[in-house]
Amino acid sequence: MHLNIAVLEGDGIGPEVVAQSIKCLRSVEETFGHSFTFKKGLIGATAIKKTGTPLPDETLEICKNTDATLFGALGLPEFDDNPKAKVWPEQGLLKLRKELGLFANIRPVKVFPSLVKQSPLPKKSVKDTDLVIFRELSGGIYYGDKAVGNDQSSATDTCTYTEAEISRIAHLAFKSARSRKKKVTLVDKANVLETSRLWRRVVHSISESYPDVTLDCLFIDNAAVQMILNPSQFDVILTDNMFGDILSDQGSVIAGSIGLLPSASVGLEYAMFEPIHGSYPDAKGKNIANPVASILSMAMLLQHFKMDEESDAVVAAVLKSFSKKIVTPDIMGSSKYGTNYVGDFIADNIM
Amino acid sequence: MHLNIAVLEGDGIGPEVVAQSIKCLRSVEETFGHSFTFKKGLIGATAIKKTGTPLPDETLEICKNTDATLFGALGLPEFDDNPKAKVWPEQGLLKLRKELGLFANIRPVKVFPSLVKQSPLPKKSVKDTDLVIFRELSGGIYYGDKAVGNDQSSATDTCTYTEAEISRIAHLAFKSARSRKKKVTLVDKANVLETSRLWRRVVHSISESYPDVTLDCLFIDNAAVQMILNPSQFDVILTDNMFGDILSDQGSVIAGSIGLLPSASVGLEYAMFEPIHGSYPDAKGKNIANPVASILSMAMLLQHFKMDEESDAVVAAVLKSFSKKIVTPDIMGSSKYGTNYVGDFIADNIM
Ligand SMILES: CC(C)[C@H](C(=O)O)[C@@H](O)C(=O)O
Numbered sequence: 001m002h003l004n005i006a007v008l009e010g011d012g013i014g015p016e017v018v019a020q021s022i023k024c025l026r027s028v029e030e031t032f033g034h035s036f037t038f039k040k041g042l043i044g045a046t047a048i049k050k051t052g053t054p055l056p057d058e059t060l061e062i063c064k065n066t067d068a069t070l071f072g073a074l075g076l077p078e079f080d081d082n083p084k085a086k087v088w089p090e091q092g093l094l095k096l097r098k099e100l101g102l103f104a105n106i107r108p109v110k111v112f113p114s115l116v117k118q119s120p121l122p123k124k125s126v127k128d129t130d131l132v133i134f135r136e137l138s139g140g141i142y143y144g145d146k147a148v149g150n151d152q153s154s155a156t157d158t159c160t161y162t163e164a165e166i167s168r169i170a171h172l173a174f175k176s177a178r179s180r181k182k183k184v185t186l187v188d189k190a191n192v193l194e195t196s197r198l199w200r201r202v203v204h205s206i207s208e209s210y211p212d213v214t215l216d217c218l219f220i221d222n223a224a225v226q227m228i229l230n231p232s233q234f235d236v237i238l239t240d241n242m243f244g245d246i247l248s249d250q251g252s253v254i255a256g257s258i259g260l261l262p263s264a265s266v267g268l269e270y271a272m273f274e275p276i277h278g279s280y281p282d283a284k285g286k287n288i289a290n291p292v293a294s295i296l297s298m299a300m301l302l303q304h305f306k307m308d309e310e311s312d313a314v315v316a317a318v319l320k321s322f323s324k325k326i327v328t329p330d331i332m333g334s335s336k337y338g339t340n341y342v343g344d345f346i347a348d349n350i351m
Numbered sequence: 352m353h354l355n356i357a358v359l360e361g362d363g364i365g366p367e368v369v370a371q372s373i374k375c376l377r378s379v380e381e382t383f384g385h386s387f388t389f390k391k392g393l394i395g396a397t398a399i400k401k402t403g404t405p406l407p408d409e410t411l412e413i414c415k416n417t418d419a420t421l422f423g424a425l426g427l428p429e430f431d432d433n434p435k436a437k438v439w440p441e442q443g444l445l446k447l448r449k450e451l452g453l454f455a456n457i458r459p460v461k462v463f464p465s466l467v468k469q470s471p472l473p474k475k476s477v478k479d480t481d482l483v484i485f486r487e488l489s490g491g492i493y494y495g496d497k498a499v500g501n502d503q504s505s506a507t508d509t510c511t512y513t514e515a516e517i518s519r520i521a522h523l524a525f526k527s528a529r530s531r532k533k534k535v536t537l538v539d540k541a542n543v544l545e546t547s548r549l550w551r552r553v554v555h556s557i558s559e560s561y562p563d564v565t566l567d568c569l570f571i572d573n574a575a576v577q578m579i580l581n582p583s584q585f586d587v588i589l590t591d592n593m594f595g596d597i598l599s600d601q602g603s604v605i606a607g608s609i610g611l612l613p614s615a616s617v618g619l620e621y622a623m624f625e626p627i628h629g630s631y632p633d634a635k636g637k638n639i640a641n642p643v644a645s646i647l648s649m650a651m652l653l654q655h656f657k658m659d660e661e662s663d664a665v666v667a668a669v670l671k672s673f674s675k676k677i678v679t680p681d682i683m684g685s686s687k688y689g690t691n692y693v694g695d696f697i698a699d700n701i702m
């Protein structure tokens with residue numbers, strides 16, 4: 001198979017981790033006889049510095065004219081600490097998700113048996129964790145109207161959801177549950193928010209078409225507790241953009257490191273694959289960043305194109321790196337292996 | 352001192368736990384020579400069933416005409432599971448907070464030394480936890496305009512904050528930090544939300560009046576991770592209504608049980624004291640609910656009226672119950688002590 005892949009490295013550790021995924025893709029090419037071509041585009045702080053905008057048109061064109069996008073990470077503290085800034089890196093990612101119509105962000109949280117003891121949570125509650133979060137990605141308070149009062153003394157964000165927006169991601173979640181443990185948990189704040197009440201109505205009614213799947217509803221405050229106390233109770237979690245952002249980062253605690261969790265962002269036309277971690281600028285250039293989240297995101301890309309065998313081979317190589325303890329220091333403090341070495345090991349073991 | 356106290360027991364375990372606080376207040380009366388009178392009011396599902404509304408005017412009047420309100424808990428699943436309901440219990444609490452002008456919800460999270468091993472989190476990361484969350488309580492998305500589309504196929508919630516709303520709670524947070532570890536952490540999502548960017552601007556500028564206090568800013572997704580991985584890094588957390596709801600429930604995981612955490616909701620005129628736990632309907636009438644969160648909320652009430660010695664005596668009695676292992680089963684699975692017995696023990700030991 002031939003694939004054209006857009007590569008948006010972004011900021012901080014983005015380029016370093018994406019480089020390992022590309023290395024692994026080269027290995028997949030060789031082993032399975034595929035051909036991948038890569039086209040790089042600027043995004044985030046790096047793009048702002050070079051072009052003045054966090055998502056240059058050219059980058060968007062590259063993403064639209066390739067088969068899928070591999071995304072690194074973005075953000076720099078100099079922008080976070082400047083509330084008066086007019087442009088900032090995250091706007092690039094938000095615009096990209098919107099323009100590509102990526103309405104579902106799929107975040108699996110799995111505790112790898114050989115890493116169970118890395119989790120700071122009690123072994124018994126994490127060891128059977130195997131959940132996937134379906135986070136709505138192109139609506140809600142992230143994209144609603146925003147306003148600042150004339151005298152800068154007030155500000156407004158708006159959260160709107162339509163039945164159509166809820167419905168399309170709900171169907172994905174229920175379909176996924178069908179091939180899993182047959183349980184969907186809707187996380188919302190229906191005792192306070194009108195949008196949550198719409199989510200409940202729509203999701204309840206969709207659930208009728210999936211009689212083999214159980215539907216549970218949980219308030220976000222309780223869900224945030226349950227994710228820590230008893231994550232193995234979950235199968236598929238379905239939630240909105242903002243709650244999904246919070247819950248899935250929390251999920252990284254279960255897995256033992258935020259450097260492990262991949263995600264796929266999909267829409268009707270396009271798909272993008274991005275680790276859930278940020279740009280971790282303090283680690284940039286130190287060869288300590290964990291490449292696994294990026295590599296597993298790349299494995300989700302392969303799966304997206306029905307290259308199941310290839311995807312499984314990548315995951316197997318990652319598992320081998322765990323069992324051989326070829327891991328970065330976030331996983332094992334005493335480890336002497338760096339980003340590159342771990343990337344090489346995984347690439348070499350794709351077979 | 353004489354105090355008139357409004358007592359809103361609410362639903363589920365509300366009446367049982369509040370009864371223990373009243374028992375303890377009787378003991379404070381005796382030991383310290385005060386006099387407390389109590390006036391009960393209906394709220395929540397109980398009020399809906401008796402009067403059709405979750406906050407009868409009479410209840411509001413009682414709260415306005417007493418010195419402080421002691422609140423139990425509210426909510427019933429039969430309302431949660433009915434997204435078409437026109438009234439539901441939580442509306443009563445939200446309206447009450449608004450009508451009483453309770454703009455700051457103060458939620459201390461402390462790990463009691465004798466309970467460190469109850470926490471599911473690693474001992475070393477929780478043992479020094481002593482933080483307090485200042486959650487804005489009368490604004491944000493909880494109270495903004497809400498709308499449902501004509502054909503019921505869309506819904507909107509609005510989140511608005513004004514400089515004045517942010518400013519009044521920020522000052523409380525900085526003042527509190529002054530008498531503590533001198534650090535304020537603002538939790539927001541300033542890389543996405545306009546309201547968060549207003550919070551950053553206002554809080555940054557207020558922080559200049561408190562040069563002895565350090566200000567940190569954290570995105571909510573990262574904060575949710577840090578609360579679990581390293582809660583002892585926090586001193587005062589300042590955040591908006593929605594993020595505060597999520598973060599403070601998460602805080603209960605650190606402490607080992609949600610049945611332990613109290614809160615004070617304060618405004619310019621009124622104050623209300625409420626455990627952070629919910630109504631836990633499954634436990635109702637079983638004499639297993641932990642009364643400690645309610646009793647510690649009552650201790651915050653005493654402190655509010657400068658009865659520091661009295662408040663300390665209540666806390667000391669609670670600590671004694673921990674060290675004597677006179678605790679409910681949520682704390683120690685094998686415990687045979689019930690709500691009443693624990694309440695009696697604490698009341699008897701206020702001296
Ligand atoms: C960078 C930021 C805008 C983004 C989000 O909030 O969606 C990130 O936290 C994520 O989860 O991908």
Ligand SMILES: CC(C)[C@H](C(=O)O)[C@@H](O)C(=O)O
Pocket residue numbers: 191192221426441444445596627
């Ligand atoms: C009952 C509910 C409306 C309430 C809230 O979200 O504020 C509760 O969760 C709390 O934290 O006091």
